Amino acid sequence: MSQNSPSRWAMIGRETGRAVTAVVIALLVALVVILLTSADPGAAFQTLLTAPLSSNRTMGLWIDDVAKLTLTGLAFSLVFQARQFSMGVQGQVYMGGLFAALIAMSPIGATPLAIPVAMVAAMLAGAVYGFIPGYAKARFGASEIVSSLMLNYIAILIVNYLIRAHLAPQGTGQLATAKFPDTAIYPAILPGTRFDLGILVALVATFVVWFLLYRTNWGLKLRLVGHNPKFAEYSGIRSSFIMVSAMTVAGAFGGLLGSVFVQGRAFGNLAQNFDGNLAFEGILIAIVARSRPLAVPFVALAYGYLRQGAQLMGIRTDVPTEMISVVQAIIILLVASSFSLPGKKFFANLLGRKTTPAATPEAAK
Amino acid sequence: MAPLLEAISIGKTYPGGTVANDGVNLSIEAGEVHAVVGENGAGKSTLMKILFGIEQPDRGELRLDGKPVSFANPREAIDNGIGMVFQHFSLVPSFSVYENVVLGSEPRTGIKFDRQKAIEEVRALSEKFRLAVDPLPPVGQLPVGQQQRVEILKALYRNARILILDEPTAVLAPQEVEELFVAVRALVAQGRTVIFIAHKLPEVLAISDRITVMRAGKTVGSVNAKEVTEQSLATMMVGREIALRVDRAKGRGDLACEVKALKLTAESGAPIAEDLNLKVHQGEILGLVGVEGNGQAELLEAIAGLRAIADGVVYLNGEKLNPLSTLERRELGLASIPEDRIARGLATGATIAENLVATRLADKRYVRNGLLDLKAIKAQALKLIERYSIRAGGPGYPVGTLSGGNMQKVVVARELSEQPKLLLVNQPTRGVDLGATQFIWKSLTEARDGGAAVLLSSADLSELLALSDRLVVFYRGKIVAAFVNSDDLTAETLGTYMLGLSRQDPETMRAALQ
Numbered sequence: 019m020s021q022n023s024p025s026r027w028a029m030i031g032r033e034t035g036r037a038v039t040a041v042v043i044a045l046l047v048a049l050v051v052i053l054l055t056s057a058d059p060g061a062a063f064q065t066l067l068t069a070p071l072s073s074n075r076t077m078g079l080w081i082d083d084v085a086k087l088t089l090t091g092l093a094f095s096l097v098f099q100a101r102q103f104s105m106g107v108q109g110q111v112y113m114g115g116l117f118a119a120l121i122a123m124s125p126i127g128a129t130p131l132a133i134p135v136a137m138v139a140a141m142l143a144g145a146v147y148g149f150i151p152g153y154a155k156a157r158f159g160a161s162e163i164v165s166s167l168m169l170n171y172i173a174i175l176i177v178n179y180l181i182r183a184h185l186a187p188q189g190t191g192q193l194a195t196a197k198f199p200d201t202a203i204y205p206a207i208l209p210g211t212r213f214d215l216g217i218l219v220a221l222v223a224t225f226v227v228w229f230l231l232y233r234t235n236w237g238l239k240l241r242l243v244g245h246n247p248k249f250a251e252y253s254g255i256r257s258s259f260i261m262v263s264a265m266t267v268a269g270a271f272g273g274l275l276g277s278v279f280v281q282g283r284a285f286g287n288l289a290q291n292f293d294g295n296l297a298f299e300g301i302l303i304a305i306v307a308r309s310r311p312l313a314v315p316f317v318a319l320a321y322g323y324l325r326q327g328a329q330l331m332g333i334r335t336d337v338p339t340e341m342i343s344v345v346q347a348i349i350i351l352l353v354a355s356s357f358s359l360p361g362k363k364f365f366a367n368l369l370g371r372k373t374t375p376a377a378t379p380e381a382a383k
Numbered sequence: 384m385a386p387l388l389e390a391i392s393i394g395k396t397y398p399g400g401t402v403a404n405d406g407v408n409l410s411i412e413a414g415e416v417h418a419v420v421g422e423n424g425a426g427k428s429t430l431m432k433i434l435f436g437i438e439q440p441d442r443g444e445l446r447l448d449g450k451p452v453s454f455a456n457p458r459e460a461i462d463n464g465i466g467m468v469f470q471h472f473s474l475v476p477s478f479s480v481y482e483n484v485v486l487g488s489e490p491r492t493g494i495k496f497d498r499q500k501a502i503e504e505v506r507a508l509s510e511k512f513r514l515a516v517d518p519l520p521p522v523g524q525l526p527v528g529q530q531q532r533v534e535i536l537k538a539l540y541r542n543a544r545i546l547i548l549d550e551p552t553a554v555l556a557p558q559e560v561e562e563l564f565v566a567v568r569a570l571v572a573q574g575r576t577v578i579f580i581a582h583k584l585p586e587v588l589a590i591s592d593r594i595t596v597m598r599a600g601k602t603v604g605s606v607n608a609k610e611v612t613e614q615s616l617a618t619m620m621v622g623r624e625i626a627l628r629v630d631r632a633k634g635r636g637d638l639a640c641e642v643k644a645l646k647l648t649a650e651s652g653a654p655i656a657e658d659l660n661l662k663v664h665q666g667e668i669l670g671l672v673g674v675e676g677n678g679q680a681e682l683l684e685a686i687a688g689l690r691a692i693a694d695g696v697v698y699l700n701g702e703k704l705n706p707l708s709t710l711e712r713r714e715l716g717l718a719s720i721p722e723d724r725i726a727r728g729l730a731t732g733a734t735i736a737e738n739l740v741a742t743r744l745a746d747k748r749y750v751r752n753g754l755l756d757l758k759a760i761k762a763q764a765l766k767l768i769e770r771y772s773i774r775a776g777g778p779g780y781p782v783g784t785l786s787g788g789n790m791q792k793v794v795v796a797r798e799l800s801e802q803p804k805l806l807l808v809n810q811p812t813r814g815v816d817l818g819a820t821q822f823i824w825k826s827l828t829e830a831r832d833g834g835a836a837v838l839l840s841s842a843d844l845s846e847l848l849a850l851s852d853r854l855v856v857f858y859r860g861k862i863v864a865a866f867v868n869s870d871d872l873t874a875e876t877l878g879t880y881m882l883g884l885s886r887q888d889p890e891t892m893r894a895a896l897q
Contacts, residue, residue: 233757235750242741245730252689252719252727253741254710 032340037306041320045350048328048345055341062335066345069330070323080326082284083296086327087318089275090300092227093268095309098266099231099260100167102242104151106166107272108297109173113147114140114276116177119185119288122281132202132216133281139292140277141270147173148269149170162265178290184237185288193353194289203286216278220315223271227311230267231377240264272297299325302350385449387413388434388545389575393704394442403429404440405600411545411578416571418579418587418608421597422622422788422816427580430597431547434578435467436460452565466538467547470554470814472530476523481505483522484552508539514568526558527675532566541573546570547578551845552586556674557844557878564590582816583843584613586762588659596620621818629824631868632831632852637663638807639836640686645695647681647860656860659695662897663805663836668827670851670868672877673841678860679840680722682783683807687719688712699805713742716804720794720811724787724841728794731783735766735775739797740780748792771796772822788819795826809840810811824850844874853895856880863887 049063056062070080090107097104101355121127121136150169154160178193185195197203204215231237243250250257275297280288301320308314332339388411395404404426411417432438436454445452449461450779454460457467473481476853481502490500505518514532522533527607527778531551548567552560555606566575568591568768587594588608594620596603602604603619611619645659656678662885663669671679684690688709699715707715722729729738740749749760764778773792775785782793790809798806808827810824812820827850831837841847848868856864856877862881864887866872879885 199583233755235744235753236757238737238740238755239744242387242730242733242737245732247727248433248727249730250707252721253744254713255741255744256708366891 019158026070033308033357037317040046040306040352041324043168044348045254047348047352051345051348052110052337052340053225054338056335058336062331062337065335066324066331068327069334072330074208074211074213076326076330078208078213079330080322081216082282083211083326084315084318085220085324086275086278086296086364087299087303087322088220088315089223089271089278090297090301090305091221091307091314091318092311093271093275094267094300094304095226095314097264098270098304098309100240100261101247102155102162102261102265104148104162104166104265105298106119106151106265106269107127107275107300108293108295109170109281110144110147110269110272110277111293112170112173112177113296114144114273115280115288115292116180116276117127117143117273117275118264119198119280122198123185123195128199130201132199133204136150136202136281137219137274140273142273144273144276145270147265148272149262149266152265156258156262163311174291177288181288181290184236192335195287198281202281204282206283211265212283214283216282219274219278220318223274224311224315227271231311236260236263288333299350342348344353384890385446386410387448388432389446389449390430390443391446392443393430393433393440394446395426395433395438400618400884402600404443405595406826407443407600407602408607409595409602411576411592413576414571414574416567416577416579416590418581418594419593419597420581420584420587420616422818425597425620425816426600427597428549431467431549431578431580432537434460435465435547445712449599457761460593461543463503463548464544466535466541466543466545467506468534468538468549468551470529470550472521472534474530474533477521479519480516480533480536481518481527483533483539484518486537490540505536505540507623510534510537510576512566512573514566515826526559526564527554528556531555531563531667535566535570538572545573545576545578547580549580550814551579552581552583552871554842556842557874558882560586582814583844584616584817587616588613598622617817620816629828629849632667637665639663639665639700641698642686642741643696643698644680645682645685645697646691646693647678647685648693654693656861659862660864660896661838661855662766663838665804665834665836666831668831668837668839668850668853670847670854670882671838671857672844672847672854673840673857675842677857677881679857680809683719683722683809683838683840686805687717687721687807703821714745718798718801718805719805719807720798720809722809722813724790724794727791730780732781734779735768735773735782735785735793736760736778737777738793739764739767739778739800742797767796767800770800771826781888788815791815791823792819795823799826799830803835806830806835806837808837810842811839812841812843812846815888844877847873847875847877855896858883862892862896864893867895 052062053060070076093107093110118136118140121139122132125134126135133167144335146171148224151162154165181195185194187196197207207215208211218374226277231241238261241248242253242255243257243356247257280283285292301318303314307317328345331337390407391411393404393407396402407426407430419427419430429438433440436457436459438533439455439871449609452462452463475486478486484505485501490497490504500596502518514536516529516532516536522530529629531554535546551563555586556562556567560870577592579587592607593610595607595617596607596616598620640663642659644659647655648658649655659682661669671682673679681690686704688707692705699717704712704717725731729831730741744750749756749763761778766773767773768778771792772790773796775789782790786795811823811827815823827837839847839850851868854864854866854877858881880887
């Protein structure tokens with residue numbers, strides 16, 4: 019391929035360079051926040067940087083996050099490549115989680131079929147939930163951003179209601195279902211940790227999404243629609259079908275993430291507000307990975323590490339939990355903005371690369 | 384005396400290794416119209432971007448009034464009296480002319496924008512340089528030629544001594560070009576200097592005093608306009624003899640496409656075109672003449688299936704096209720080279736191979752069981768790159784990395800790689816260099832000789848006259864005249880019909896429409 023396409027390695031190198039720069043800046047900002055709020059900033063910062071590797075259990079936490087971030091990142095990558103801005107992964111996660119839980123709590127839940135059947139049910143539920151905003155856009159011109167966001171609330175509230183009113187064990191007052199039977203919970207790869215089937219599901223999903231996008235007719239059409247919808251129309255590609263199907267397929271992966279959540283070892287039951295807004299972080303993953311499915315797991319690996327480090331810092335040190343959220347938000351802000359804003363020259367200047375001082379708009383002001 | 388502006392052995396290599404300028408020398412005297420000509424990809428635009436501070440040279444030196452200067456950004460170039468008018472305007476359509484002109488350096492009283500003063504200044508400026516533009520209407524309502532003058536006023540308002548015009552005539556009708564030239568002469572008469580980038584050699588010879596020719600990132604030489612001919616300039620640009628003559632069709636075949644009583648409306652319901660009746664035969668090129676916006680482009684879109692037909696019928700080889708989808712029409716042998724290759728004809732972010740296969744995704748050779756045959760797609764792309772001599776790194780490169788001429792060749796390659804039965808062509812060589820133009824013309828005539836019925840629309844009358852076997856003139860959505868092409872037919876004759884100044888009698892028109 020090398021003489022026929024621009025050097026892939028050079029591109030990967032460049033993109034990685036950008037990501038690393040963003041992460042370094044994010045860490046510097048985090049350091050400032052820690053210095054301002056912690057009595058022992060050294061220890062706190064060290065926790066942020068190293069805690070995820072401190073034990074098998076924390077490694078499990080990290081990898082569990084990576085699996086989930088990968089799946090949501092993939093779902094967003096799919097719709098982004100078709101240049102649709104469906105924000106519906108969270109709703110799909112809840113619908114997927116609900117149906118996975120219903121299967122797990124049904125008689126099937128006690129059989130070896132529990133995991134595959136629940137996964138399929140979750141994917142179908144997610145697909146249906148992804149299809150709705152797509153259809154509304156194709157048929158009525160409804161903005162997919164608005165409709166998918168509203169559908170998220172509907173899904174979360176329906177699931178929360180069902181848990182409280184029907185699915186939680188009667189009389190306990192708890193806001194979660196009882197544990198699923200063991201047959202319905204993902205087996206652990208490292209016993210005693212959250213390192214479970216979820217990561218394999220995520221890696222298989224990565225391959226499947228890559229294959230769909232780059233090896234199938236549908237994927238090429240999807241990408242052409244994303245590059246230039248007018249060109250697609252002119253070429254005879256039915257853009258509205260591609261648009262709706264892209265959102266539907268992405269919905270299936272969102273639904274699958276629902277299954278990974280509720281059937282994973284982290285939960286093993288269906289609880290209220292179980293996703294902790296992780297679903298939305300897929301937007302960040304997809305942006306940094308430039309919607310390339312094969313880059314998604316790597317971005318998830320790096321971002322999941324920072325995310326887990328920040329959470330462990332919140333638990334183990336005196337950095338107030340509010341500040342943890344601030345640091346996380348800053349990380350998201352910096353990483354995302356370095357990829358979506360034309361700040362290349364700014365970073366080049368920061369890194370001391372040779373550019374005339376007035377060459378950047380920032381410096382000219 | 385030192386030249387007003389000098390560029391000395393400028394070198395510029397883009398990241399990715401494209402050598403855009405390699406030892407370029409340019410010397411501009413005060414008060415002259417200096418044309419820079421060259422094929423697409425010759426490095427003209429890069430050189431202009433360097434002069435205007437958008438790009439910085441890797442090597443070489445700029446001198447203004449004999450003193451070395453460097454512009455880190457356009458602001459500095461403007462402060463030094465250099466103005467540039469781009470091919471794509473940067474105007475705010477909803478703002479009025481005077482607001483656009485003063486935007487960013489508004490006259491003020493205190494902190495208040497002094498509108499009256501702005502209007503007066505703009506009016507005075509436009510009178511001084513004979514750029515008749517009314518300061519008050521919103522820019523979006525003006526024709527393209529007027530918008531271009533607004534851009535020129537913007538530069539003059541900022542005291543540009545040197546004005547760079549980047550392919551100013553590409554978007555203009557013949558009469559508007561004449562008006563632009565009047566303005567350019569007025570500018571020079573008042574001591575300003577104009578750098579004029581162009582493709583069309585007759586225009587270059589008509590307006591410029593001196594001409595610098597670029598080829599493949601280097602300057603070939605500078606000549607006085609009086610001492611060269613179109614042919615010798617073309618040879619300098621391309622580096623070999625070229626012929627811009629086309630063989631006409633030898634004879635036409637059976638009726639291929641018929642348009643009957645076609646009516647097109649805008650989404651608002653306003654009529655765009657009415658009562659269009661046309662017949663195109665196999666092996667002939669029918670030229671659609673008209674100032675842009677008179678319905679030619681919309682007719683082509685409607686036939687291609689990209690625009691709803693309000694009333695009337697289109698037949699291709701006896702089959703009614705109206706109910707068919709774009710894809711079904713393509714399967715009947717329809718091919719189309721759209722007006723705007725970037726907006727419609729290509730997905731610039733996708734690779735060359737993907738663009739070339741995009742219209743054949745129902746074809747068993749490239750797609751089986753929903754899976755892409757990447758080998759076949761790549762082989763086909765390599766074949767077309769070779770056959771259409773597309774200058775590109777390879778089939779895996781994004782189309783957006785190519786020059787305009789090579790992008791257009793990708794479109795032409797895709798549409799003509801299989802002999803079409805009906806070929807719709809709109810602005811096939813807009814913004815395309817001479818070498819590529821010659822190549823595209825040849826491809827079109829080959830498709831015609833292969834039996835295609837061709838509908839050709841172009842803003843370039845010489846192109847229409849060179850290629851068409853018959854021509855019809857559009858004015859306000861109606862066909863007002865029809866001609867069988869001959870050497871006696873001139874652009875001026877067509878022009879009077881294009882502008883609605885005269886109307887053909889129905890008998891003559893019917894005879895030529897058959």
